Amino acid sequence: MKSPAGLLLSAIELDRDSAVPLYRQLYLQIRKQILGGKLQGGVRLPSTRTLSKELALSRITILNAFDQLIAEGFLASRTGAGTYVGDEWENRGARDAEAEEPPPRLSDLSQSMLSLRSDHFRGVSYTDWDPATPTSFLPSHSTYDSFPLAVWRRLMNRHLLKPTKSMLGYGELQGLQALRTAIADYVFDARGIDCKVEQVVIVSGAQQAFNLLAMLLLNPQDRAWMEDPGHIAARIALQAQGAQVVPLPIDEQGIDIAQGLAECPDARLVFTTPSRQHPLGVTMSYGRRQALIDWATQQQSWIIEDDCDSEFRYQGRLLPALCAMDRMTRVIYVGTFSKVLFPALRLGYVILPQALVEPFCTLRAVMDRSPPTLLQATTADFMSEGHFLSHIRRMRSLYQARQQALVEQLQRQLGDFFTLTPVDAGMHLIAWLPANLEDDQVARDLARHNIHTYALSDYCLAHRLPPALLMGFAGTPEKLAQTRVEALARALGELGYLTQAD
Structure with missing residues (x-):
């Protein structure tokens, strides 16, 4: 009569046509039976000779599986006494069966089990739409079928065929200099921003810029002006750092600065989308722009300018970027390639006052590194060779x-x-x-x-x-x-x- 262990092990089914090696199949099935409580702690297993005959396997195959199980603590070998199921697994199946409640799902976690900061992200869904939805x-959502993939592929292959050490390494912390140079040239021509290449830092999209800037510039309970309605993810980035957001309405000239001065004149920073207010589409007037810069200069506060969708203007004359009007270096300019090229590129950029470059990059080094150098190099060529415009x-x-x-x-x-x-x-x-x-x-x-x-x-x-x-x-x-x-x-x-x- 077979022992319980022998009966269980003889029920193992092996697929000899599978690409998975037989020793691996045996290892996985024994491990599963131990974890499931069918083979309990202290149970002695049949000898390798018996199993070799019963399972029609070589002893080497069985020994390989046993060695792996012993190394992971599922089995224990006793000299002269055989091989046993490890004691730590004893009664595991019974304990699991007697558990009154299943382990909590992530969706069931109470807020007390998470950080206070995480509460700001409630309601933001990443599964609320299907990309294939017609x-x-x-x-x-932009159009991807009109993107010049053939050009992009040619430019990328240029770097893939002759990869350099810098292309395969961690990359420059501020981002690839060729891309920063192309961006500095572009914003000067298109947005009137006269900046040095050293002021440009490449980031993984505008959202990373918002998060890093909030971490760099805000202390808990600092107050920040925010357009209302305004950029949802930017607002959350500020709130996640403990900022008190002061919502300011939008009229035909843009953000209501007068209300901001009345409610909270000493705000630490303001987040604004002056070129095309997000989401209403209003362009901030020249007078409001100057008033905002004057306020920031007087209060020594910061202005984060998100120049979202500035490339796509169909009628009328586009005012220069707010950053182009700033002579007192209070404006931080954020741009992105996500919509003008494609979102999966995950490339954006920040143009910082010189005094903020080093602390921003120091923080960036702790959070992550520069985006993939290959994508930066391809984008730099795409811009410098005229394809971008x-x-x-x-x-x-x-x-x-x-x-x-x-x-x-x-x-x-x-x-x-x-x-x-x-x-x-x-x-x-x-x-x-x-x-x-x-x-x-x-x-x-x-x-x-x-x-x-x-x-x-x-x-x-x-x-x-x-x-x-x-x-x-x-x-x-x-x-x-x-x-x-x-x-x-x-x-x-x-x-x-x-x-x-x-």
Whole structure:
């Protein structure tokens, strides 16, 4: 009669056609039985000779599996007495079966089990949309089918074929000098910013810049002006460092500086998007820009300028960047390649006052290193050889046509539901909803119909504005505008919103 261990081990099934070696299969199955409590601590295993005959395996195969199990503590070899299941696994299965509650899932963790800082990130989802969803109006979605991949591949292969030590190493902490030089030349020509190459630091996208700047410049309980509605992820970066955010409304000239001076004149910094206010699209007036710089100079405060979507202006004259007007070095300029090239590139840049370069890079060294040198080198060539500006010009024309097509369809099919205002810049427009609706609920309901957009209220702290949806147009080709708006209209009808608006 076989022992319990013999019965269990004889039930092992080995796949002799598998690419997994037989010793590895045996090791995994014995380990599984021990962890599951079927082979309990102290149980003696059959001899290798017996197992070799029973499993039709060579003794070398069995010894290899046993050696691995002994090394990991699952088995113990006793000289002259055989091999036993390790004592630490005794009654493990029984203990697991008697457990009153299953271990907590991550989603069940109470806030007390996490840091206080983590509470600021609640409500920010990274799984709320499917990239393959055909009906997406998310503002962050650009077009990828028009990117010059052949050019990009050629430039990248140039470096791959002859990799240098610097290309394969950790890279420069400030970022590849060739890319920083290309950026300095570009912002001088396009945005009027006269900076030195030494002031440019390459980061892994604008969001990393916001987090690093918040860590560098803010102490807990410092107050910071924030546009309201404003950049969600930037606001969270400030709050995560313990800052008290002071929401300031937006009017036709941009952020309301007068209210900021009345509520909190000694704020440590202000976060602003002057070229195209995110998300409303307003351009900050010259007077407001100068007033903001004057305030920061007097208070010795900082201005973080996020120049988001500045490349995509379809009409009108673009004012120089706020940073270009700053003669007192209070403005920190943040740019990114995520939308103008492609998000997976994960490259952005910060233009810092000279005094902040060293402390910023010191902090950066602790947090992470420079982005992949290969991608930096490819981007540098893409800019210096003229492909970058050509791509921007093509995208401006393409996005302008896509906005026009989408607006025409929205007005034709849903003109009685949405109030629309075409935009002069950026990648999304605001679709104002009937006043009796809640935009966050509308967005959630549409998402259940696989139609994705963002609610304006998500960007607000004070909720002064009527309900609206942010409708991205950059990712909707002209020929698909009609069918996508039809899907949107059908979903709104099935949800009963079109009836509610009557």
